[in-house]
Amino acid sequence: MALVKNDLINAVKERCYVTEPLARNLVESFFEVIKSSLEEGDSVKLMGFGNFIIRKKEARIARNPKTGEEALVEARQVVAFKPGKNLKTKPVKEEDPKKESNS
Amino acid sequence: MTKSELISKLQMQYKRLPGEVVEKCVDVILEGIASALDDHRRVEVRGFGNFSIREWQPRFARNPETGETWRTPPVNAVYFRPGKELKMRVNGRGYAESKFNNHTSEHSDHSEHIECREE
Numbered sequence: 001m002a003l004v005k006n007d008l009i010n011a012v013k014e015r016c017y018v019t020e021p022l023a024r025n026l027v028e029s030f031f032e033v034i035k036s037s038l039e040e041g042d043s044v045k046l047m048g049f050g051n052f053i054i055r056k057k058e059a060r061i062a063r064n065p066k067t068g069e070e071a072l073v074e075a076r077q078v079v080a081f082k083p084g085k086n087l088k089t090k091p092v093k094e095e096d097p098k099k100e101s102n103s
Numbered sequence: 104m105t106k107s108e109l110i111s112k113l114q115m116q117y118k119r120l121p122g123e124v125v126e127k128c129v130d131v132i133l134e135g136i137a138s139a140l141d142d143h144r145r146v147e148v149r150g151f152g153n154f155s156i157r158e159w160q161p162r163f164a165r166n167p168e169t170g171e172t173w174r175t176p177p178v179n180a181v182y183f184r185p186g187k188e189l190k191m192r193v194n195g196r197g198y199a200e201s202k203f204n205n206h207t208s209e210h211s212d213h214s215e216h217i218e219c220r221e222e
Binding site for chain 1: 104105106109112113116117120124125127128129131132133135136137139140144145146147148149150151152153154180181182183185188189190192193194195
Protein backbone atom coordinates (compact mmCIF):
# COMPACT_ATOMS: atom_id res chain seq x y z
CA MET A 1 0.00 0.00 0.00
CA ALA A 2 1.17 3.43 -0.86
CA LEU A 3 2.11 5.88 1.83
CA VAL A 4 -0.27 8.82 1.75
CA LYS A 5 -0.47 12.17 3.49
CA ASN A 6 -2.55 10.74 6.34
CA ASP A 7 0.27 8.35 7.23
CA LEU A 8 2.68 11.26 7.45
CA ILE A 9 0.19 13.17 9.61
CA ASN A 10 -0.07 10.20 11.99
CA ALA A 11 3.70 9.88 12.19
CA VAL A 12 4.04 13.58 13.04
CA LYS A 13 1.24 13.33 15.58
CA GLU A 14 2.85 10.40 17.38
CA ARG A 15 6.48 11.37 17.20
CA CYS A 16 6.18 15.12 17.79
CA TYR A 17 3.44 14.79 20.42
CA VAL A 18 1.11 17.27 18.76
CA THR A 19 -2.64 17.14 18.20
CA GLU A 20 -3.97 15.73 14.97
CA PRO A 21 -5.24 19.04 13.54
CA LEU A 22 -1.87 20.62 14.25
CA ALA A 23 -0.02 17.67 12.70
CA ARG A 24 -2.23 18.02 9.64
CA ASN A 25 -1.43 21.72 9.37
CA LEU A 26 2.27 21.09 9.79
CA VAL A 27 2.36 18.48 7.03
CA GLU A 28 0.31 20.69 4.70
CA SER A 29 2.54 23.68 5.45
CA PHE A 30 5.65 21.59 4.88
CA PHE A 31 4.62 20.78 1.31
CA GLU A 32 3.22 24.25 0.78
CA VAL A 33 6.56 25.89 1.67
CA ILE A 34 8.36 23.61 -0.79
CA LYS A 35 5.78 24.29 -3.50
CA SER A 36 5.95 28.04 -3.10
CA SER A 37 9.73 27.98 -3.20
CA LEU A 38 9.64 26.00 -6.45
CA GLU A 39 6.95 28.34 -7.76
CA GLU A 40 9.36 31.23 -7.32
CA GLY A 41 11.95 29.29 -9.29
CA ASP A 42 14.06 28.52 -6.26
CA SER A 43 15.16 24.89 -6.04
CA VAL A 44 14.84 23.07 -2.73
CA LYS A 45 17.83 21.24 -1.33
CA LEU A 46 17.16 18.86 1.53
CA MET A 47 20.34 17.39 2.93
CA GLY A 48 20.24 13.62 3.13
CA PHE A 49 16.99 13.43 1.21
CA GLY A 50 17.43 15.00 -2.18
CA ASN A 51 17.04 18.12 -4.27
CA PHE A 52 14.00 19.42 -6.07
CA ILE A 53 15.23 21.40 -9.03
CA ILE A 54 13.57 23.38 -11.79
CA ARG A 55 14.33 22.39 -15.36
CA LYS A 56 13.51 24.69 -18.22
CA LYS A 57 12.14 22.95 -21.29
CA GLU A 58 12.25 24.65 -24.63
CA ALA A 59 9.27 24.89 -26.93
CA ARG A 60 9.13 22.08 -29.46
CA ILE A 61 6.85 20.58 -32.02
CA ALA A 62 5.39 17.33 -30.85
CA ARG A 63 3.44 14.80 -32.85
CA ASN A 64 0.44 12.81 -31.79
CA PRO A 65 1.62 9.27 -32.50
CA LYS A 66 -1.91 8.08 -33.23
CA THR A 67 -3.07 10.72 -35.68
CA GLY A 68 0.26 12.11 -36.85
CA GLU A 69 -1.05 15.53 -36.00
CA GLU A 70 1.54 18.12 -35.06
CA ALA A 71 1.16 20.26 -31.98
CA LEU A 72 3.28 23.00 -30.50
CA VAL A 73 4.42 22.33 -26.96
CA GLU A 74 5.16 25.65 -25.36
CA ALA A 75 8.30 26.35 -23.37
CA ARG A 76 7.67 25.26 -19.82
CA GLN A 77 9.34 24.50 -16.54
CA VAL A 78 9.26 21.15 -14.85
CA VAL A 79 10.25 20.00 -11.40
CA ALA A 80 12.82 17.24 -11.24
CA PHE A 81 13.90 15.37 -8.13
CA LYS A 82 17.46 14.27 -7.62
CA PRO A 83 17.62 11.72 -4.83
CA GLY A 84 20.30 12.30 -2.23
CA LYS A 85 22.97 9.83 -1.26
CA ASN A 86 20.86 8.09 1.36
CA LEU A 87 17.95 7.66 -0.99
CA LYS A 88 19.66 7.04 -4.27
CA THR A 89 20.77 3.48 -4.61
CA LYS A 90 19.52 1.15 -1.97
CA PRO A 91 21.10 -2.31 -2.03
CA VAL A 92 18.80 -4.58 -3.94
CA LYS A 93 17.30 -7.37 -1.91
CA GLU A 94 18.85 -10.58 -3.17
CA GLU A 95 16.14 -12.90 -1.88
CA ASP A 96 14.76 -13.52 -5.37
CA PRO A 97 16.49 -16.69 -6.67
CA LYS A 98 15.63 -15.87 -10.28
CA LYS A 99 17.76 -12.74 -10.19
CA GLU A 100 20.70 -14.74 -8.94
CA SER A 101 20.54 -17.30 -11.71
CA ASN A 102 21.01 -14.61 -14.36
CA SER A 103 24.53 -13.83 -13.28
CA MET B 104 16.11 26.89 -0.31
CA THR B 105 17.91 24.58 2.08
CA LYS B 106 16.51 22.40 4.80
CA SER B 107 17.36 24.94 7.49
CA GLU B 108 15.63 27.70 5.54
CA LEU B 109 12.61 25.46 5.17
CA ILE B 110 12.59 24.84 8.90
CA SER B 111 12.88 28.52 9.76
CA LYS B 112 10.04 29.39 7.38
CA LEU B 113 7.86 26.84 9.13
CA GLN B 114 8.95 28.13 12.52
CA MET B 115 7.80 31.61 11.48
CA GLN B 116 4.41 30.19 10.62
CA TYR B 117 4.15 28.27 13.89
CA LYS B 118 5.52 30.81 16.33
CA ARG B 119 3.64 29.26 19.25
CA LEU B 120 5.35 25.91 18.84
CA PRO B 121 8.84 25.30 20.21
CA GLY B 122 11.35 25.47 17.38
CA GLU B 123 12.59 21.93 18.06
CA VAL B 124 9.13 20.51 17.50
CA VAL B 125 8.97 22.03 14.01
CA GLU B 126 12.46 20.75 13.28
CA LYS B 127 11.54 17.28 14.47
CA CYS B 128 8.39 17.39 12.37
CA VAL B 129 10.38 18.05 9.19
CA ASP B 130 12.67 15.13 10.01
CA VAL B 131 9.72 12.85 10.73
CA ILE B 132 8.13 13.69 7.36
CA LEU B 133 11.35 13.14 5.41
CA GLU B 134 12.16 9.95 7.29
CA GLY B 135 8.63 8.74 6.76
CA ILE B 136 8.96 9.17 3.02
CA ALA B 137 12.43 7.65 2.94
CA SER B 138 11.52 4.58 4.96
CA ALA B 139 8.41 3.90 2.89
CA LEU B 140 10.56 4.03 -0.25
CA ASP B 141 13.04 1.72 1.44
CA ASP B 142 10.22 -0.82 1.76
CA HIS B 143 9.40 -0.30 -1.92
CA ARG B 144 6.19 1.49 -1.08
CA ARG B 145 4.97 4.32 -3.25
CA VAL B 146 4.46 7.68 -1.62
CA GLU B 147 1.53 9.75 -2.84
CA VAL B 148 1.06 13.33 -1.77
CA ARG B 149 -1.92 14.95 -3.43
CA GLY B 150 -1.07 18.26 -5.03
CA PHE B 151 2.64 17.73 -4.58
CA GLY B 152 3.58 14.55 -6.35
CA ASN B 153 4.35 10.86 -6.12
CA PHE B 154 7.57 9.14 -5.22
CA SER B 155 8.10 5.66 -6.55
CA ILE B 156 10.90 3.18 -6.93
CA ARG B 157 12.16 2.25 -10.36
CA GLU B 158 13.95 -1.06 -10.39
CA TRP B 159 16.63 -1.23 -13.01
CA GLN B 160 17.49 -4.81 -13.86
CA PRO B 161 21.14 -5.69 -14.31
CA ARG B 162 22.20 -5.38 -17.91
CA PHE B 163 25.34 -5.95 -19.88
CA ALA B 164 27.22 -2.77 -20.55
CA ARG B 165 30.44 -2.25 -22.42
CA ASN B 166 33.27 0.02 -21.55
CA PRO B 167 33.68 2.01 -24.78
CA GLU B 168 37.38 2.51 -24.21
CA THR B 169 38.45 -1.06 -23.56
CA GLY B 170 35.53 -2.95 -25.12
CA GLU B 171 35.23 -4.88 -21.92
CA THR B 172 31.78 -6.28 -21.10
CA TRP B 173 30.47 -6.22 -17.57
CA ARG B 174 27.20 -6.68 -15.78
CA THR B 175 25.79 -3.57 -14.16
CA PRO B 176 24.46 -4.02 -10.65
CA PRO B 177 20.70 -3.99 -10.13
CA VAL B 178 19.68 -0.53 -8.96
CA ASN B 179 16.69 0.83 -7.12
CA ALA B 180 16.26 4.45 -8.08
CA VAL B 181 13.82 6.87 -6.54
CA TYR B 182 11.60 8.54 -9.09
CA PHE B 183 9.52 11.62 -8.42
CA ARG B 184 6.54 12.61 -10.50
CA PRO B 185 5.24 16.11 -9.82
CA GLY B 186 1.52 16.44 -9.12
CA LYS B 187 -0.92 18.52 -11.04
CA GLU B 188 -0.89 21.50 -8.70
CA LEU B 189 2.90 21.66 -8.51
CA LYS B 190 3.23 21.39 -12.28
CA MET B 191 0.80 24.24 -12.78
CA ARG B 192 2.25 26.50 -10.14
CA VAL B 193 5.79 26.13 -11.41
CA ASN B 194 4.56 27.35 -14.76
CA GLY B 195 2.47 30.20 -13.44
CA ARG B 196 -0.31 30.90 -15.85
CA GLY B 197 1.36 29.34 -18.90
CA TYR B 198 0.55 25.77 -18.05
CA ALA B 199 -2.91 26.50 -16.70
CA GLU B 200 -3.93 27.98 -20.03
CA SER B 201 -2.51 25.19 -22.14
CA LYS B 202 -4.98 23.07 -24.02
CA PHE B 203 -4.13 19.94 -22.05
CA ASN B 204 -5.35 21.52 -18.93
CA ASN B 205 -8.21 23.90 -19.48
CA HIS B 206 -10.98 21.45 -18.71
CA THR B 207 -9.64 20.01 -15.46
CA SER B 208 -9.80 21.77 -12.15
CA GLU B 209 -6.70 22.26 -10.09
CA HIS B 210 -7.69 20.07 -7.20
CA SER B 211 -9.58 17.40 -9.05
CA ASP B 212 -8.57 13.96 -7.89
CA HIS B 213 -9.64 12.53 -11.18
CA SER B 214 -7.17 14.56 -13.17
CA GLU B 215 -4.32 13.26 -11.09
CA HIS B 216 -5.32 9.69 -11.84
CA ILE B 217 -5.15 10.38 -15.54
CA GLU B 218 -1.58 11.54 -15.09
CA CYS B 219 -0.59 8.42 -13.21
CA ARG B 220 -1.85 6.20 -15.96
CA GLU B 221 0.96 7.20 -18.28
CA GLU B 222 3.49 5.30 -16.18
